[in-house]
Amino acid sequence: MSNPVIVFLGPTLAVAAARRVLAADYRAPVAQGDVLRAVTERPAAIAIIDGYFANVPSVWHKEILYALSQGIPVLGAASMGALRAAELHPFGMQGVGAIFQAYVDGRLEDDDEVAVTHGPxxxxxxxxxxxxxxxxxxxxxxxxxxxxxxxxxxxxxxxxxxxxxxxxxxxxxxxxxxxxxxxxxxxxxxxxxxxxxRADQKREDALALLTDLSHGLREGSLKVQPGFAFEHTFMWEKVAGPLLSMRA
Structure with a gap:
């Protein structure tokens, strides 16, 4: 049996509601390094819904590209996931939902469109x-x-x-x-x-992502075909090398 899907989720959707759609390993909003650490666990897929920014370093584009290069599907929606999916969908990251589509189409451009403040x-x-x-x-x-x-x-x-x-x-x-x-x-x-x-587009998109993941797992259709050659740059080796060595 393959390892579970790892989902980075926070204020967009309660974990209890998420579990009713998809059984997965739910973790706190993604921050820099979290996707890289997740790759070492060889999950069936990685899903990004919520993520930190401002006072906490945001998830690095390069670590998402690394996950894709390792054959791990990465999907995003609703919040930080929609932003990164819009930026990286040409490289194989999959976006889901109206917010992702609005960023891809250029109807939305600013990061603050999905930003919120929340409690602990x-x-x-x-x-x-x-x-x-x-x-x-x-x-x-x-x-x-x-x-x-x-x-x-x-x-x-x-x-x-x-x-x-x-x-x-x-x-x-x-x-x-x-x-x-x-x-x-x-x-x-x-x-x-x-x-x-009152509408909650972020919640709707998060649920759509989890539904797509549930169908993909059931049908065996979660695949990734990265359209790039991953570059092991000096900076990548400096940042990622120690962690990957420890997890090897």
Whole structure:
């Protein structure tokens, strides 16, 4: 029996919900070196959903390329996984979901679109801010449902985008909108609609990735054909060599 899939997951989706879709080895959001360490365990696949950045070094593109060169499928979606998959899909990393596709198409470009702040792992990574991609989807759905006018949707989207990612929330967004002169009654109507209409694109994409992995494992279709020759550069050997030697 092959080793399990390793999934790097954090605030996007609760592990309990993830396990209902895919039995896997769930680990904390990915950071630099984590994929390299995972490769030494020869998993059936590696999936990246959430990942650290800013105060913690982000997962290195080179370690993902190394995993692919070793014949290990690497998939990404929703958050850091969507970013890296959009950057590395020409080399064989597989992306899943609307967020990944938006980065590939150029409709999204900024990393802050998926960035959030959250609480500690022991509390289940409670979200302290809202991802811009979720706000965009929610505003679009609200306009389609008649809960927002095109004018208000455009203004709300601009206000949200101009906020630092750490400060994005629907409460802050609606307060700022009223302060800028948007109709208070219209904003209250939108607030009420949010109770049942709020979208979570990141969660949807994470579930789609896990579903694809479940099907791939069952059908034996998880394959990778890297379209590149992995270069063992001096810097790669300096960083990765000691770890690979210890795990050999």
């Amino acid at each position: 792992a022991e509390l289940g990574y409670p979200l302290l801010s809202e991802a811009m991609v979720n706000i965009r989807r929610t505003l679009s759905d609200a306009m389609a449902a008649g809960a927002l006018t095109p004018h208000d949707r455009q203004h709300l989207q601009r206000i949200a985008k101009e906020l630092p990612y750490q400060d994005r929330s629907y409460g802050r967004l609606l307060r700022d909108a009223v302060e800028e002169g948007l109709d208070a009654a219209a904003m209250e109507h939108f607030r009420c609609w949010l109770a049942h209409g």
